[in-house]
Structure formats: C-alpha cells, structure tokens
Amino acid sequence: MFFQVIDILGTIAFAISGALVAMNKRMDPFGVLIIAFVTAVGGGTLRDVMIGIEPVSWMRNMTFVYVIISSAFFAVLFRKRINYLRKSLFLFDTIGISLYTVVGIETGLVAGLHPFICIAMGTMTACFGGVLRDILCNEIPVIFRKEIYATACILGGITYFLLLQFFEDRNILFVIVGLVVMTVRLIAVRYKISLPTLYKKDEGIL
Numbered sequence: 001m002f003f004q005v006i007d008i009l010g011t012i013a014f015a016i017s018g019a020l021v022a023m024n025k026r027m028d029p030f031g032v033l034i035i036a037f038v039t040a041v042g043g044g045t046l047r048d049v050m051i052g053i054e055p056v057s058w059m060r061n062m063t064f065v066y067v068i069i070s071s072a073f074f075a076v077l078f079r080k081r082i083n084y085l086r087k088s089l090f091l092f093d094t095i096g097i098s099l100y101t102v103v104g105i106e107t108g109l110v111a112g113l114h115p116f117i118c119i120a121m122g123t124m125t126a127c128f129g130g131v132l133r134d135i136l137c138n139e140i141p142v143i144f145r146k147e148i149y150a151t152a153c154i155l156g157g158i159t160y161f162l163l164l165q166f167f168e169d170r171n172i173l174f175v176i177v178g179l180v181v182m183t184v185r186l187i188a189v190r191y192k193i194s195l196p197t198l199y200k201k202d203e204g205i206l
Contacts, residue, residue, distance in 0.1 A: 002171045003106060006178070008067055010099030015040040015068045017092040018133050019075035024089075025137050029076065035133055036072035039096075040064075042129035047104055047121050051111045090189065093142075097126040098181035101153045102174045105160050119157030126153045126181075148188035148195065156181035 018039025022032040041058045048056035058064040104125025108118030127143045127150050134141040142149050160177045167173040187193065 002174065003103070006099050006174055007103050008063065010096050010103060011040045011064055011067050012071045013092045013096035013099065014129050015071035016075045017089055017096055017130070019072045020079075020089045020092070021133055021137050021139075023076070023079055032076060033069065033072050035136060036075070037068050038136060039129045039133040040068045040071075042132040043100060043104070043125040043127060044129075046128050047107060047125045050124075051107065051113075051121070053111075093130060094182055094185045097130075097149070097153055097185065098156070098178040100126040100129075101156045101181050102160070102177050105157055105177075106170075106174075115161045119154060119161070122157045122160075123150050123153040126150075148185060148193060151195065152181045152184040152188070155184055 015036040018036040019032050021039075022035035025031075027035065041056075041064065044058065045056050048054075101122040104122035105118045107125070108121035113121065130149075131141040131143055156177045159180045160173065163173055163176065167176075
C-alpha cells in the first residue's frame, strides 16, 4: 500500500512538472496533457518494457491515468500560484526523481534482477520521463547536462542496498532513499556542485 502511494505521489510530481514545462512553451491544453502524461509514465514505461511486463503498469491501473489528468488540470488551473517556473519545476522534478528511484529499484527487485541492474532501473524510471519531456519541448535534457541529476538517483540506489539488510520495514527504507536523492539534488543546486565538463569555454566545435 505504501509503495503504491509513493508511485502515485511520483506520478503527481512528474505530471505537474511536465505541465509546467508545456505551459512555459505556450502549448495548447492538449499539448500540456500529452507532455504531463509522457513525463509521468515515460520512465516507468521503458522500465516495464525492458523487464518484460505486459501490459505496462499504467495500462493495467487506470488510477494513474486519472491522477495524471487531474494533476495536469490542477497545474493549469493554479498556474499563477505555482508558476514561479524555475523554482516550481525544480521542486516537482526533484520530488519526482526521489520517489521514482525507489519505485524503479523495487520493481527490479520484484523481477529478480541484480542490484546493479535494479539501480539502473531506478535511475531510468526517475530520469527518462524528464528526458522525453525535454526532447519534446526542444530542450537539452537535464540528465545530459552537467547538473547532478542521475547521479543523485544512483547514490540513492546505492544507499538502498547498503541499508537493505538493516531494515525489516521497507517503508522506512523507501523514505530514507527518497530523502537521500532529494538532499543530494538540493545540495548540488544550492552550492552549484556539478559534474566536470569535457569542454573548455573557448573550445570550438569539431
């Protein structure tokens, strides 16, 4: 039950994140809904396809469809209150990746995958919806820039397996891992910590 709540909260966060980006690009209501939908289920869909889950999770549970539509409608309706775009988008995106990292890892474990692959599944679940969102909105995906994004998910995944043997109650572990991902992302942005770049400022394009 708690795991499903995390999944739904992650869906809400990413749906609002996608809707905010779409509205920033001045898309029509249909465009806002599509971007919200893709952002919310993109990573989970790729994960399920790779694991071999048929049909994918959101197709088997209409709750997710209703949640995405409601979240997109909420974002449109209250856009003036939440539309401090940079801060709002960052907040919902950070909440989304922290929750979806846990969902992806746990799904990988249920499928009997190796811990390394589970961490990859968690990172993919958390990040790929945002990748699709940014590509469709003609932006360079955050994961491909020097920001600490996927790295936060990977650290969360490592934390999950380091602490797994110490917690009989998985719910507590889910919360800890989510907080680790969120904290790493917040600290990285607050103190401008980023991955090293491969290019010099004055380096030309080959």
